[in-house]
Amino acid sequence: xxxxxxxxxxxxxxxxxxxxxxxxxxxxxxxxxxxxxxxxxxxxxxxxxxxxxxxxxxxxxxxxxxxxxxxxxxxxxxxxxxxxxxxxxxxxxxxxxxxxxxxxxxxxxxxxxxxxxxxxxxxxxxxxxxxxxxxxxxxxxxxxxxxxxxxxxxxxxxxxxxxxxxxxxxxxxxxxxxxxxxxxxxxxxxxxxxxxxxxxxxxxxxxxxxxxxxxxxxxxxxxxxxxxxxxxxxxxxxxxxxxxxxxxxxxxxxxxxxxxxxxxxxxxxxxxxxxxxxxxxxxxxxxxxxxxxxxxxxxxxxxxxxxxxxxxxxxxxxxxxxxxxxxxxxxxxxxxxxxxxxxxxxxxxxxxxxxxxxxxxxxxxxxxxxxx
Numbered sequence: 099x100x101x102x103x104x105x106x107x108x109x110x111x112x113x114x115x116x117x118x119x120x121x122x123x124x125x126x127x128x129x130x131x132x133x134x135x136x137x138x139x140x141x142x143x144x145x146x147x148x149x150x151x152x153x154x155x156x157x158x159x160x161x162x163x164x165x166x167x168x169x170x171x172x173x174x175x176x177x178x179x180x181x182x183x184x185x186x187x188x189x190x191x192x193x194x195x196x197x198x199x200x201x202x203x204x205x206x207x208x209x210x211x212x213x214x215x216x217x218x219x220x221x222x223x224x225x226x227x228x229x230x231x232x233x234x235x236x237x238x239x240x241x242x243x244x245x246x247x248x249x250x251x252x253x254x255x256x257x258x259x260x261x262x263x264x265x266x267x268x269x270x271x272x273x274x275x276x277x278x279x280x281x282x283x284x285x286x287x288x289x290x291x292x293x294x295x296x297x298x299x300x301x302x303x304x305x306x307x308x309x310x311x312x313x314x315x316x317x318x319x320x321x322x323x324x325x326x327x328x329x330x331x332x333x334x335x336x337x338x339x340x341x342x343x344x345x346x347x348x349x350x351x352x353x354x355x356x357x358x359x360x361x362x363x364x365x366x367x368x369x370x371x372x373x374x375x376x377x378x379x380x381x382x383x384x385x386x387x388x389x390x391x392x393x394x395x396x397x398x399x400x401x402x403x404x405x406x407x408x409x410x411x412x413x414x415x416x417x418x419x420x421x422x423x424x425x426x427x428x429x430x431x432x433x434x435x436x437x438x439x440x441x442x443x444x445x446x447x448x449x450x451x452x453x454x455x456x457x458x459x460x461x462x463x464x465x466x467x468x469x470x
Contacts (some may be wrong), residue, residue, distance in 0.1 A: 105166065106173065110135040111185045113169035115204035116309060117156045122186045122201040139166060172309045181282055182207045194218070198328035198354050202307035205325075208282055209298035211250060211273045213329065217397060220252040220330035220351075222323075222344045223259025223337040224369045231337035231369070234361055235262040236269070238334070241388035243270040245399025250275060252329050254322055255290050255304075259336045259344070264293055267302075274302045277325045279318040283310035305329075323347040332357035332395055335382065338372030345372050348382060357462075358382040359391060380465050393460035393470050413458070420449050421458060421469060429468040 114120065114135040131150050132138045138146070139162055146157040155161050176183050184190050186203050192213040195201050221239070223231055242249050251267040253260040255276040267274035276297055278286065282304060285291040294304055307325065308318065323346050327333055333351040335358070338344040348358045360382035363370020376382035383394050392399060413421065423438050424430050432450075436443045450467060453459045460470050 105136075105139075105170070107136075108183060109166065109169045109173050110139060111204060112172050112183060112309070113162070113165040114138060115185070115202065115307075116165055116169065116172075117162075118154070119156070120203050121199075122196065122203055123199050125186065125203040138162075168309070168311055172311065175283070175310045176206060179282070180208070192329055194330070195325065195328045198324060200324055201328060202325070205305055205307050206282055206309070207303050207305045209301070209303035211275060211301055211303045212248070213250070213275070213303075215248045215250045215273075217246045217248055218250040218252060218330045219391070220326045220333045220347070221259065221263035221336060222253055222326060222333065222347050223335055224339060224342065224344060224372075225256055225258035225260075226339075226369060227258035227262055227337055228367075228369060230363070231259055231361070232262040234336055235259060236266040238388055238391070239263065239266040239272055240270045242391070243267075243272045245388065245392065246397065249273070252277065252326055254279070254319075254326055254343075255285070255287075255294065256319075256343075257287065261290055261293060263336075264297060268293075268296055268300055271300075274300070275329065276302070276304050277322050277329070278304060278306040279308070279322040280306065280314045281308045281310035281312055282306060286314065319343060320346055324350050327351035327356060328354050330356060332359060332391070334385065334391070335360045335373050335376060337361065337363065337369040338376075339369055340371040340375065342372065345376070348376060352381065357394060359385045359394060361385060383461055389457075390460065393468070394462050396468070413453075413456075417449055417453055417458075420446070420453065424459060424467050425469045429462060429466050432465040432467070435467065 143157050143159045184205050184207065186196060221235060239251060249272050251263055251272055251274045253263040255261060255264060255278060264274050264276060274297055276294060280286050285294045298304060320343060323343055327347050327350040333347055333356060335344050335348055351358050358381060360373040360376040362377060362384055363373055377384045385391050419439065423435060432443065436446050454461055457470060459467050462468055
């Protein structure tokens, strides 16, 4: 179908990645059958359909021809603006992102930062952030910055908690990555363009899987959240109503086997409803600051030494017995702990709450516990 000499490897990759429904999983399946991106575009429609037994419009000659033409224009755009186009088979493609089954086949980035840092968190929440949420972002990221010099903070550059997280990172000298719901030809929202510039100048990165020619659609915003969740070791929900993008990000993070943490709020506060529900249903660990996050992730900071457990602290015999069993296992599920101690769960829970308040144990996602 194509005139092979006209196109570079990058042209074929951009075109292939921009096929409708294309992601890493589908790319692997198709290439296992077809052999290469170039061959996918060189074959005619009949050959492709016979080989793949597919019925999708992506096999149509006119559709693939249009994809190649758009890819030529996109290649010129990225080269003109110093944008990196990273394919899923490239060494530079983020390892964490590649673990997600719905990861994009190609990403576009502006700026350079270490996405393979051992400490990457995403911080997301409502677009209607309160002073409480904004202040929490600043405090959390500021405390983590003192203890984790290689910290990277990921968010979506949106109004509210997202931009608060980016600004807190910039303030405290932390590398931050903004995942955008559209191509890099225009920053959305436009009001945050100065922040985007500051992110790149500060050693951070703008990242998207959309081309400069893609139309902005509602679905882009939720699709963007899968990248925010997958790039990180854990996702922190600072404020959220009972529904919304932040809760979608939390669900995606759980599906990728990432830790999810939520900041509690007062009962009745609209933008704490989602966080409180995540915590009450054991879908997220409760955190009140950097200590909780680091304990849940079992991260050791360079600045402050972890607080040693005082074996002779004011613990009851029952509390000490619980601590001893948890320490033996490293971390343990609530039901296993109850069976080991031969205690009913309702009675054990009151002891666990007391130990948590004394900063002796930490609550982990999935009803698990560990000794601090």
